[in-house]
Amino acid sequence: MFNLFYRNRQxxxxxxxxxxxWGLSALFTLPRMEDPEITQRNAQVVTFLPGATPERVESLxxxxxxxxxxxxxEVDSLESTSGTGISIISIELKESIRNVDPVWSKVRSKIDDAVPDLPPEASDPEYQENLPSASALIVGLTWELPGEPNYLILGRLAEGLEDxxxxxxxxxxxxRFGNPDEEIRVEITASELTRLGLTAQTLSQQIAASDAKVSAGQIQGDRSEFLLEVNxxxxxxxxxxxxxxQVGADGATTRLGNVAQISQGVQEPATNLAYVNGYPAVVVSATVESDYRVDTWAEVARTALTEMEANLSDGLGLHIVLDQSRYVQQRLNxxxxxxxxxxxxxxxVSLLVRVRSAAS
Known part of the structure; x- marks a missing residue:
């Protein structure tokens, strides 16, 4: 067969x-990412039961x-840890499972099925994926004005960038990271609670009861069923x-606004904070699909970031913390x-061998 190529140069x-x-076609069309895609075979389920001992958390x-x-x-093993007020269950799937997405859907369904068996004071089980994935782009929106940062403004901008x-x-x-949760504060003095004959717990229960999500009925059809809920x-x-x-024992009522101060703001203390270049920030990270070229995606993303940065007010900044496409391009080069x-x-070497052969 090799002789055929030597005899026929065309x-x-x-x-x-x-x-x-074919090589150039593969070079320009194959996906480009810094790290290979890893199949998710591990996850965790985290549930909180405030104030409960490890034994109660284990049994309940x-x-x-x-x-x-x-x-x-499809589950290969379960490892659980029950501590004071918290339950952590680690799930591992069998290595023989290739398509894991339907299995994780079953896991989430099983978690939902177990919710009615949990105590009312327990939080909803939180399903957490243990899938390490490299971010294709990390962007920080910074507050560069003097004084306390306005996380409400940064949060709104981060939501727009996220979309x-x-x-x-x-x-x-x-x-999104570093964006403190918002909260509504109800502030009332201890003397006012005493005057009204209330405690902080009873006041909290009355407020929660006013926001109760209860079913008001249902509509059934041949193929569907809808629950009705009072808004x-x-x-x-x-x-x-x-x-x-309700205040006092005689059943008298008053408005919450008459006895307490109601305000909306950032949760204190904040559960997580982010800083970029020394400035308070809200960070947005994005990952790219495994079958997509990260350099092509990043080019479009940088264009969108440039447009957003041009519309920012003075004292607000937009900084690229990580651009994976640059590392991928360096490795490709x-x-x-x-x-x-x-x-x-x-x-x-081929030319050198040919020259020596011709000389001999």
């Missing part, structure tokens, strides 16, 4: 041309969840101020350089 040239074309939370999860034949990145073709997941959500501070509070050097060495 066939040899055509074959080499096809190999080069951990065991009901484990009983449901053990029904899945922008999520709408780009090839985006897999977008997350009792707190849509504004004014609605919270108008909550009726290194691979191309090595390939070219290897090709030149092969050609050089």
């Amino acid at each position: 066939l040899l040239g055509l074959t080499l041309t096809l190999i080069i074309v 939370v951990t065991e009901p969840l484990e009983d449901e999860l053990f029904e899945l034949e 922008t990145l999520r709408s780009l073709p090839g985006t897999d997941k977008v997350e 009792s959500s707190f849509e504004s501070l004014e609605r919270i101020r108008n909550i009726p509070i 290194g691979v191309i350089g090595n390939l070219m050097l290897s090709s030149l060495l092969v050609i050089g």
